[in-house]
Amino acid sequence: MSQASHINALHPSVVDRLDPQFSKIFTQYQAPKLQAHQVTYEEYNANRSKYTFSIAPGPYPSVRSIQLYKIPVSAPPGEISVQVYHPTGDGAANGALKTADGKLPAHVNYHGGGFVIGGLQSDESWCRQVCQAVGCIIVNVDYRLAPEFPHPVSLTDSWTALKWTFASAEKLGIDASRVSVGGLSAGGQLAAVLALLARDEPDMPNLVLQMLVVPLVDTRFIPTQGSCDKDVPYRSYIENEFAPCLPVARLVWFFNLWLGTDVVKRKKVSEDFRASPILASSHANLAPASIHVAGIDSLTSEGIAYHETLVKAGTKSQLNVYDGVGHPFGHWDGELDKAKEFVQDTIAALKKAYSV
Structure with a gap:
């Protein structure tokens, strides 16, 4: 089947700008199939596996243990799951990060998926690799998803999981003075907001890093239908409107399920930092940031803008831009060289954050 005959053939506006390796992988795995945003939520929810693709997954190194915990949450009442990864003895030794009393640093990870899809398996390869290579504990969080649990449930669940991590540090063998947060896409948005909340929580130890991967940081400009206004401040909404994997149409689908379609209510929500962390009243004194942006992504400009906002406020931030690749490239490290570089x-x- 030719690229032109695929259901989701690469759009002419991006073809010449994409890394050839990325294009090949996308064409093989995603182009022939419908994506979730191209059907109703009801159709997607009836057969999620039909719209879920295994794309060039990376290595799955063995770890010492993976334990599942259930955490009670409120608003609304329920429970969420977290997976806690511990490195093997060799992994912990390689990182050389263990304290004298045997504790290790921990990274709290929040998966992506537009607050609508995804789960504990989304980042499993990355979690395993980081656990072993860094020699740290990974706390992988399965927050509740829209539309059954719209904003701000994903955030309140995630905040509860972070507080649980600190409260459980002794039991889990975590050095509470070396905890980081991070995530991809929606998970990056959650991590950015959590870094803001943690800074202002007097009883919480300082975070040592916020790892923001292709993050969403401003929800004001995605419409309930159609394209973004041409004068939108983030040029990637226009230049990368038809980016592979996360075109603006997919953001519209996610936002409508996560934030709703009532324009008045959505405007109010989107102007709050808990939905748009770039609008926080201050970005000073935050945990240092490590920001990773895909070059051909509807969110490219947002990630760069957030880096600039942090630096202007005096918060340390390292920006990595991976040219020629689309939104979920970091998951493709089984085949994609730039994904391997990202990992x-x-x-x-x-390692740098935990060694300071």
Whole structure:
């Protein structure tokens, strides 16, 4: 089947700008199939596996243990799951980050998926690799999803999981003075907001890093239908409107399920930092950031803008832009060289944060 005959053939506006390796992988795995945003939520929810693709997954190194915990949450009442990864003895020794009393640093990870899809398996390869290569504990959080649990449930669940991590530090063998947060896409948005909340929580130890991967940081400009206004401040909404994997149409689908379609209510919500962390009243004194942006992504400009906002406020931030790749490229490290580079960059950033 030719690229032109695929259901989701690469759009002419991006073809010449994409890394050839990325284009090949996308064409093989995603182009022939419908994506979730191209059907109703009801159709997607009836057969989620039909719209879920295994794309060039990376290595799955063995870890010492993976334990599942259930955490009670409120608003509304319920429970969420977290997976806690511990490195093997060799992994912990390689990182050389263990304290004298045997504790290790921890990274709290929030998966992506537009607050609508995804789960504990989304980042499993990355979690395993980082756990072993850094020699740290990974707390992988399965927050509740829209539309059954719209904003701000994903955030309140995630905040509860972070507080649980600190409260459980002794039991889990975590060095509470070396905890980081991070996530991809929606998970990056959650991590950015959590870094703001943590800064202002007097009883919470300082976070040592916020790892923001292709993050969403401003929800004001995605419409309930159609394209973004041409004068939108984030040019990637226009230049990368038809980006592979996360075109603006997919953001519209996610936002309508996560934030609702009532324009008045949505405007009010989107102007609050809990939905748009770039609008926080202050970005000073935050945990240092490690920001990773895909070059051909509807969110490219937002990630760069957030880096600039942090730096202007005096918060340390390292920006990595991976040219020629689309939104979920970091999951493709089984085949994509720039994804392998990304994984190594995140490992290096965490090692540096935990070694200070």
